[in-house]
Amino acid sequence: MEPEYIEVPIEKIKQSLPELPKTIGVFNALHESPYCSNIKCFHLKNEGELISFDTEVQVGQVTVNDIKRKERISILFTKDDSFIPLVFALRTDFPEVPHRILFPKGWPCCLCIYYISYDELKITWSPTAFVEDIRNWLKKTAKGELHQNDQPLEPLLLEDQGSIILPNDLKQNELLNTYVVRYSDDKKVHLLVTRKPFEGANSILHTILLLKGQPQTHGVISYTPTNFWDLNSFLSKAGINYTKEITEFLKKIKESSPVLLKTRLLVLITLPKTREKNGEIVQEDIFAFITIDEVSKIGITLGLWEMFKEYNILTDILLPATPDEAKMSLVKTGLLKPYLYFNKQMANDLNKIKRDQEDSNLFAIGLGALGSQVFMNMCRSGFGKWTLLDDDVLLPHNLARHSLTSASVGYSKVTSLAFEANSLLNDESFAFPIEGNIIQEKNNGRQELIEQKILDSNIVLDMSASLAVSRYISNDNKFSVKRLISCFLNPKGTDLVILGEDKNKEYKLDFLEVCYYRELIHNKVLANHFNQLDDDIRYSASCRDLAGRIPQGNLALYAASASMFLKKFIYQEKASATIWKLDEDKLNISRYDIPISKSFERIINDWTIVYDVSFLNKIDALRKSKLPKETGGVLIGTYDMERKKVFLSDTIIPTDNSEYPTFFYRGIGGLKEELGSIRKITSNMLTYVGEWHSHPKGFSIMPSTDDMKLLAWLSQNMSVEGLPALMLILGDNSAFTICFAE
Numbered sequence: 001m002e003p004e005y006i007e008v009p010i011e012k013i014k015q016s017l018p019e020l021p022k023t024i025g026v027f028n029a030l031h032e033s034p035y036c037s038n039i040k041c042f043h044l045k046n047e048g049e050l051i052s053f054d055t056e057v058q059v060g061q062v063t064v065n066d067i068k069r070k071e072r073i074s075i076l077f078t079k080d081d082s083f084i085p086l087v088f089a090l091r092t093d094f095p096e097v098p099h100r101i102l103f104p105k106g107w108p109c110c111l112c113i114y115y116i117s118y119d120e121l122k123i124t125w126s127p128t129a130f131v132e133d134i135r136n137w138l139k140k141t142a143k144g145e146l147h148q149n150d151q152p153l154e155p156l157l158l159e160d161q162g163s164i165i166l167p168n169d170l171k172q173n174e175l176l177n178t179y180v181v182r183y184s185d186d187k188k189v190h191l192l193v194t195r196k197p198f199e200g201a202n203s204i205l206h207t208i209l210l211l212k213g214q215p216q217t218h219g220v221i222s223y224t225p226t227n228f229w230d231l232n233s234f235l236s237k238a239g240i241n242y243t244k245e246i247t248e249f250l251k252k253i254k255e256s257s258p259v260l261l262k263t264r265l266l267v268l269i270t271l272p273k274t275r276e277k278n279g280e281i282v283q284e285d286i287f288a289f290i291t292i293d294e295v296s297k298i299g300i301t302l303g304l305w306e307m308f309k310e311y312n313i314l315t316d317i318l319l320p321a322t323p324d325e326a327k328m329s330l331v332k333t334g335l336l337k338p339y340l341y342f343n344k345q346m347a348n349d350l351n352k353i354k355r356d357q358e359d360s361n362l363f364a365i366g367l368g369a370l371g372s373q374v375f376m377n378m379c380r381s382g383f384g385k386w387t388l389l390d391d392d393v394l395l396p397h398n399l400a401r402h403s404l405t406s407a408s409v410g411y412s413k414v415t416s417l418a419f420e421a422n423s424l425l426n427d428e429s430f431a432f433p434i435e436g437n438i439i440q441e442k443n444n445g446r447q448e449l450i451e452q453k454i455l456d457s458n459i460v461l462d463m464s465a466s467l468a469v470s471r472y473i474s475n476d477n478k479f480s481v482k483r484l485i486s487c488f489l490n491p492k493g494t495d496l497v498i499l500g501e502d503k504n505k506e507y508k509l510d511f512l513e514v515c516y517y518r519e520l521i522h523n524k525v526l527a528n529h530f531n532q533l534d535d536d537i538r539y540s541a542s543c544r545d546l547a548g549r550i551p552q553g554n555l556a557l558y559a560a561s562a563s564m565f566l567k568k569f570i571y572q573e574k575a576s577a578t579i580w581k582l583d584e585d586k587l588n589i590s591r592y593d594i595p596i597s598k599s600f601e602r603i604i605n606d607w608t609i610v611y612d613v614s615f616l617n618k619i620d621a622l623r624k625s626k627l628p629k630e631t632g633g634v635l636i637g638t639y640d641m642e643r644k645k646v647f648l649s650d651t652i653i654p655t656d657n658s659e660y661p662t663f664f665y666r667g668i669g670g671l672k673e674e675l676g677s678i679r680k681i682t683s684n685m686l687t688y689v690g691e692w693h694s695h696p697k698g699f700s701i702m703p704s705t706d707d708m709k710l711l712a713w714l715s716q717n718m719s720v721e722g723l724p725a726l727m728l729i730l731g732d733n734s735a736f737t738i739c740f741a742e
Contacts, residue, residue, distance in 0.1 A: 025127030064144030162188035177203035213238025229328035347382030360384035363457035366464025369401035373559030474509040493550030502575035530683035623694035630664035632693025690726030701731035
């Protein structure tokens, strides 16, 4: 039996030879092909051209889709060549298969031959290849091989009339405000739906009808619904009786919510989608159909009630019939492409954040240039839940590097950042701001709030670039069980430093800080780390009102690096100390991992002496290298006078020591120069803190009479600067004693 065909519903003027360049090329290619026949060309009323032809298709004995060995095809060309020539399969019973361009009812099936834009395609397009691509489309579709398993699923519907942005958690019968945000150049409408009305803006009220259907194979719908009857036919394939659903929905509205009768209807439909029939659900499509008529008029049109005009009230029809095709077809709908509000889940998915990482509760201190950008990076990935603490306001000069905009100038940084983040994620609980100073919280009336937020957190992230803050949180009792991380830039903004405690807090933040200083004096690449800026800008009248010239690009690079590192480090148990250095010429960043060894503390009087295995190994190796002679040098470290702590980090051995088997005199050769270099490299953070020497094999590590005299001399000289005197004596088996005097 000869197949039935449908013509492309465009008015033809006459049949003749083609005149448009692309039509001529394809017309000639068809005549040259041994697989094409019955070739005709028509001029169209809209100044386009149409080629019709029959083509033989390579079809096997067993096919997945009903493609015939001979198919009739039409190709539509436009005079301005503004879009790809449209390819139509004219057989009336052509199967519903993926990779089609959807047209309204009455049009033949339009084949989607290419997935790239026409502008890109034009570069390599040729008439002969185009003809073969059409035939190849038919061949692969017959075998069910056109859509590969690694390709995204096709949408169930296309040809929308615009877009609509919706809240993520819509509810049945919910009353919503709808705003027109813009009309596009192609006259499509774009809407924004909100629960709360915008002050001073005109909205259209809509009522929500939520429906969910059964799984469907992707890309098998032949046309886009434009009225309620089309919608009924479309949804019947998903197991939804739309006629029944809309009838019951409208009746409930009239009975329970008369106010909703004056609203328009937004039908939101969720349809699970499979790659193949009866296959596993791969994803879900959401469709939004919107009506022009109000709910009251829709009910009248469908015959559910009628208007009693004399009193302007709606009355139920005594025995209403089920709405039929004629009535359902009168209710027009527009298909809008729905977009859900950006939220944490979407941010997680788009940034490859695992669901268990959502439990991170972070207390962030310092939301300046670096802190604000790190936080907003975390926000855009939906990472964690945040408390933001800072007492600063945004000033005009901050705009060079801060993530906030001029709209926030003069306002609290943390309040503005929390508002931006919560608005971005549509989540009022994502960020909680506290305008305060962590060290002075007892004086700002927010002590209980701050302590509760710290208690609720599992990570405290210090981005204040303040040594006082870092030392404070490292030693204050309320942070004693909280894992601490410090993140800051060097003065020139060329290096990023991240110091992070281990999960069990065996390596405390202030100890990691001293390890960082020690790395600076041993790694020549980092020798200029603390070089100061010499061209600061004064932004106000005060002598302290200076702003450094650090390029925003540096901040952005380091904020990105810090964000990426922190997301991983937070879920690791080990401590970490790293320096990230930017090569401003090559524009690459090098990472330097700072060696960390086990630390120890000794408490003498009211003072705490902190040292580590690396320091002990160094002086022990120096002792062994000089045996049977004694040796020694000066102790390098740093003080925390407020908390009465001394950190022992390194040593300097003078070049002119007098070393003998039973006694030792420490020299001064090169000492001044090397100590000066250490102070310069570490910005005076590492300095002289005392003396050490070794005892020979078999001797006690207890101080001798001469040692006590030395300690007394040290105490007398150190006390001038208000510093304690410290002397370490090292003996066999790495045993040592610390002599201390104030």
